[in-house]
Amino acid sequence: MTTLTALRPTRSVSTAALYGLGTVSVLAALGLVRGAGSSSTALTVVVTGLAYLLLAFALVLAVEGRRAAVDRTFTNLAWGSFLLALVPLVSVIALVVKNGSRRFDANFLTHSLRGIGPRDSNGGAYHAILGTLEQVGLASLIAIPLGLLAAIYVVEHGRGWLVSAVRFVTDVMTGVPSIVAGLFVFTFWVLALGRGFSGFAASLALAILMLPTVVRTTEVVLGLVPDSLREASLALGVSRWKMVLRVVLPTAASGITTGIVLAIARVTGETAPLLLTALNFDSINSNPFKGQQAGLPSFVFAQAGQPQQAAVDRAWAGALTLLLLVLLLNLVARLIARRTRLKD
Amino acid sequence: MTTPVADPTVAPSSALSGGSTGRGDRVFFALTGASGIALVLTIVAIGAFLVVQAVPALRDDTTSFLTTKAFLPEADRPTFGIAVLVSGTVITSLIAMVLAVPVALGVAIFVTQYAPRRLAGLLGGIVDLLAAVPSVVYGLWGIAYLDRHLQSVNSGLNSALGWFPLFGDTGGRYGRSVLLASLVLAIMVLPIIAALSREVLLQVSPSLREAALALGATRWEAIRTAVLPPSWPGITSAIMLGLGRALGETIAVALVLGTSSQITTKILGSGGNTIAANIAQKFSEYAQGGRGALIATGLVLFVITFAVNALARLIVVRSARRRLG
Numbered sequence: 001m002t003t004l005t006a007l008r009p010t011r012s013v014s015t016a017a018l019y020g021l022g023t024v025s026v027l028a029a030l031g032l033v034r035g036a037g038s039s040s041t042a043l044t045v046v047v048t049g050l051a052y053l054l055l056a057f058a059l060v061l062a063v064e065g066r067r068a069a070v071d072r073t074f075t076n077l078a079w080g081s082f083l084l085a086l087v088p089l090v091s092v093i094a095l096v097v098k099n100g101s102r103r104f105d106a107n108f109l110t111h112s113l114r115g116i117g118p119r120d121s122n123g124g125a126y127h128a129i130l131g132t133l134e135q136v137g138l139a140s141l142i143a144i145p146l147g148l149l150a151a152i153y154v155v156e157h158g159r160g161w162l163v164s165a166v167r168f169v170t171d172v173m174t175g176v177p178s179i180v181a182g183l184f185v186f187t188f189w190v191l192a193l194g195r196g197f198s199g200f201a202a203s204l205a206l207a208i209l210m211l212p213t214v215v216r217t218t219e220v221v222l223g224l225v226p227d228s229l230r231e232a233s234l235a236l237g238v239s240r241w242k243m244v245l246r247v248v249l250p251t252a253a254s255g256i257t258t259g260i261v262l263a264i265a266r267v268t269g270e271t272a273p274l275l276l277t278a279l280n281f282d283s284i285n286s287n288p289f290k291g292q293q294a295g296l297p298s299f300v301f302a303q304a305g306q307p308q309q310a311a312v313d314r315a316w317a318g319a320l321t322l323l324l325l326v327l328l329l330n331l332v333a334r335l336i337a338r339r340t341r342l343k344d
Numbered sequence: 345m346t347t348p349v350a351d352p353t354v355a356p357s358s359a360l361s362g363g364s365t366g367r368g369d370r371v372f373f374a375l376t377g378a379s380g381i382a383l384v385l386t387i388v389a390i391g392a393f394l395v396v397q398a399v400p401a402l403r404d405d406t407t408s409f410l411t412t413k414a415f416l417p418e419a420d421r422p423t424f425g426i427a428v429l430v431s432g433t434v435i436t437s438l439i440a441m442v443l444a445v446p447v448a449l450g451v452a453i454f455v456t457q458y459a460p461r462r463l464a465g466l467l468g469g470i471v472d473l474l475a476a477v478p479s480v481v482y483g484l485w486g487i488a489y490l491d492r493h494l495q496s497v498n499s500g501l502n503s504a505l506g507w508f509p510l511f512g513d514t515g516g517r518y519g520r521s522v523l524l525a526s527l528v529l530a531i532m533v534l535p536i537i538a539a540l541s542r543e544v545l546l547q548v549s550p551s552l553r554e555a556a557l558a559l560g561a562t563r564w565e566a567i568r569t570a571v572l573p574p575s576w577p578g579i580t581s582a583i584m585l586g587l588g589r590a591l592g593e594t595i596a597v598a599l600v601l602g603t604s605s606q607i608t609t610k611i612l613g614s615g616g617n618t619i620a621a622n623i624a625q626k627f628s629e630y631a632q633g634g635r636g637a638l639i640a641t642g643l644v645l646f647v648i649t650f651a652v653n654a655l656a657r658l659i660v661v662r663s664a665r666r667r668l669g
Binding site for chain 1: 366368369371372373375376377378379380381382383384386387389390393394396397446447448449450451453454455457458459467469470471472473474476477478479480481482483484485487488489493496531534535538562563564565567585588589591592593594595598599620623624627628635638639642645646649650652653654656657
């Protein structure tokens with residue numbers, strides 16, 4: 001009976017045999033690819049993977065039977081997908097570090113692009129870093145309080161038409177493409193209100209993109225705060241708003257902070273809204289409320305679109321700066337999450 | 345607006361009522377309610393302002409907005425349409441989904457079912473890092489690195505599978521291809537689909553899987569019969585959300601795709617454009633009229649992504665209702 005043999009296999013493929021199979025696959029792939037007149041490493045790796053998949057299936061089929069062979073194949077596919085997903089991550093980070101370090105120096109971090117042509121080898125992103133910090137900072141000042149309060153409303157009220165409306169809108173806003181957020185701020189702030197392009201207009205667009213993340217994570221974390229804590233404080237005669245501020249929020253603080261930092265990291269890399277709201281600017285503009293202002297993502301986009309190598313080098317250095325900033329924020333979020341007191 | 349916002353009698357949390365009902369409470373909950381209203385108004389305003397600004401441009405359009413291929417809103421007789429842009433958006437996103445979905449599901453299954461327990465969190469975090477990389481960085485990587493390597497793949501695909509319409513001859517030019525844009529999009533949506541699916545798979549009670557294993561199922565049989573069936577609605581919704589992200593992605597496509605004003609179905613070469621990338625590329629060079637046309641296309645994108653996301657939400661809500669009976 002098949003079931004019994006599967007439960008108590010008399011013969012099984014040993015780990016050593018699978019290692020041997022791996023070696024055979026590599027050799028077969030090398031032979032095949034070289035034989036076809038190519039020396040591409042990527043192709044060899046792909047062929048090795050396919051060869052291993054097929055050989056492992058055949059071997060396990062012969063020794064343990066069909067069900068075990070199918071099982072082995074899906075195990076291999078699951079491992080394969082994970083390794084495949086790592087390829088772009090490793091490639092992007094390696095290339096950004098390698099190409100970015102060419103121009104990632106003191107000059108780059110302390111100078112703007114004022115008077116620098118695409119051919120010039122100097123010039124930096126100081127103005128863009130400054131712009132990004134101001135734009136993201138202002139966006140956080142708008143989105144964090146608004147998002148926190150809206151989430152508190154949803155969780156602490158729990159019913160009513162506005163609660164379901166806020167829930168629905170949060171879902172819809174999560175899916176708003178960043179370019180649409182930028183277009184909206186352009187039509188609203190620049191065209192309808194006539195305030196002109198500025199760093200603050202970019203902040204408004206970034207705030208729209210941050211809001212749903214802040215509301216959603218706050219909502220989830222506040223939901224994890226046990227009701228017994230609320231009951232205890234109310235029983236002591238504390239008013240509801242004090243209960244929320246002194247008991248519920250502190251209990252949920254680290255979870256909420258993690259969500260907020262991740263939201264900040266996400267909008268720091270947003271390029272599309274900047275192009276429609278702050279445009280781009282080669283000189284330092286430290287006033288986010290007046291005039292065009294560069295941002296680090298729009299700096300990278302503009303430099304990457306130039307054919308000159310000097311400009312492309314600047315784009316890579318900008319990408320490295322941006323990546324470091326975003327990864328740092330993610331690291332901070334993870335460290336805060338470690339200290340989370342609430343577990344679901 | 346006379347909402348129950350400031351009314352402390354309907355202020356209780358999920359199950360609580362009572363507590364003191366002083367002025368502080370009224371002010372505090374009025375403030376939270378106002379934030380909720382601000383959120384709702386924002387989404388209404390997005391739709392309204394886009395419509396208001398798109399209408400004049402659409403009125404000036406001398407041809408049919410839906411079927412015209414050309415995009416010349418600044419001409420003396422403005423002629424522009426979304427035929428090329430919508431088809432380009434849909435083609436790149438669909439190919440991206442075909443490439444990303446199997447791998448993303450494989451990653452989610454690997455992290456939740458195959459990876460050693462202690463490493464699961466760490467491995468999930470590594471895939472999340474993929475989502476943290478800004479789109480402009482992917483775009484830069486795409487033109488400066490991936491394009492070069494994909495060209496030989498494209499030419500190989502053409503010579504091996506050229507009979508297949510999508511892999512048709514592109515005149516020997518394989519750079520900045522539709523496939524490159526799709527591949528970059530696929531890499532960008534992969535971590536989103538993987539992370540959302542992972543959450544869904546973790547919701548399945550481990551006892552289901554253990555029961556299947558105890559009945560003599562192999563590891564894969566347990567996953568196929570016990571873990572995946574209750575997860576499908578959630579996974580479908582994760583895929584829809586990924587699709588929504590792919591449709592709206594701007595900068596990476598704007599950097600890597602070689603554009604043209606023709607609808608192209610030959611994905612090994614350049615051609616076509618997407619709504620979002622077109623807006624990013626043209627915005628700074630256009631004046632009032634052209635920007636109006638871009639806003640009209642942005643409105644179309646907003647409607648498409650809205651529909652896709654609403655559908656994703658609907659799937660989750662309906663399956664939750666079915667589970668409750």
